[in-house]
Amino acid sequence: MRNPSSLKRDFLKKWLMGLQIYTTTNRNMTVADRKRAIKLSADIALASSRNCATRWSRAVIAGTSVHDGSFLVANGLLGRAVCERIKQSSSKITRSSWSSGKILKRSRRVGRRKKCRKPAAEWIARRLVQKRTRTLRGLVPGGEFMDEVSLIEETLDYILALQTQVDVMRCLATTAYVAPPSL
Template sequence: MQNFSLLKKEFLKKWIKGLQICSPSSDQNMGIMERKNAIKLSADLAMAFTRKGRTSWSRAVIAKASRNNNDMTLIKKASKQSLYRSKRISKRSRNVRRSLRSAKVSSSHRVLPNLIAKRLVRKRTQVLKRLVPGGEQCLDELTLMRETLDYIISLRAQIDVMRCLAKASAHDQLVNGK
């Protein structure tokens, strides 16, 4: 639990620096979408740099952000200040029924249960590789599982920090009557 608290503190420090870079105070005319994108980009980069490039997913997130010309300035500044970016999970895994339907088991020719299980594991592994940034580079399932667990822990820390900030902001608004 101690390490998780340290991870959250490190993420918060890097995220604040990233927000300062992404949305300078001189640009008051930012729209809602620009502001949302700046917050997401800075949070993702902060989490990636918190992991210090020790994981495939963090390197993949930074590489993806560096491909976007708009994000290059931020990444150059962020790398000097050790920022990070994590990728948002955008897809859900397929359900078992869909996988079983694709197996096309006929009544005259039964497929052995272990073949169905292997096929399901293979399909779910492919889906997981697409969900986790840098998952495509994982050569074996054990490495993929380690990367996935580290990514989940990092996302959880990010959520906890954002939730605390949202609660503090709501409390501040109630107290100050804004």
């Protein structure tokens, strides 16, 4: 684990770079546009500050698209070659695991019919955990294609990154607020 303050600095630098790339591409934006730009560039900066070593960050990079400009930011922050490679590999992964996931689902459904005879409490507890795991998969980027162990690992890492992001953004927001009255 890196030093959190250095991670913060890294994130902030990349975020501001990403924002600059955004502002050079389109000049006049509404509040919603600006918000989306800030959000996307912050996400990409977060992912790139983790050096794409984790799966969620790769999923974030792979999720960038050309038409909303986030791909440009990702390119600017990471370099074109890295982005292309990540995109290709992740698309391969998602496609293959998607099909196997379907098969798995079907087989699970078959198995569930048998399990109905199991003790009710155990069955309910397992169902509850399954449900929550599914929700967590939806929350962590790229979590749909992880097994449970790596999902929890990635969640750990993602939470740390999100904490960093929130801290930096809050600091920036407070300083941005302080600036007008002091001027």
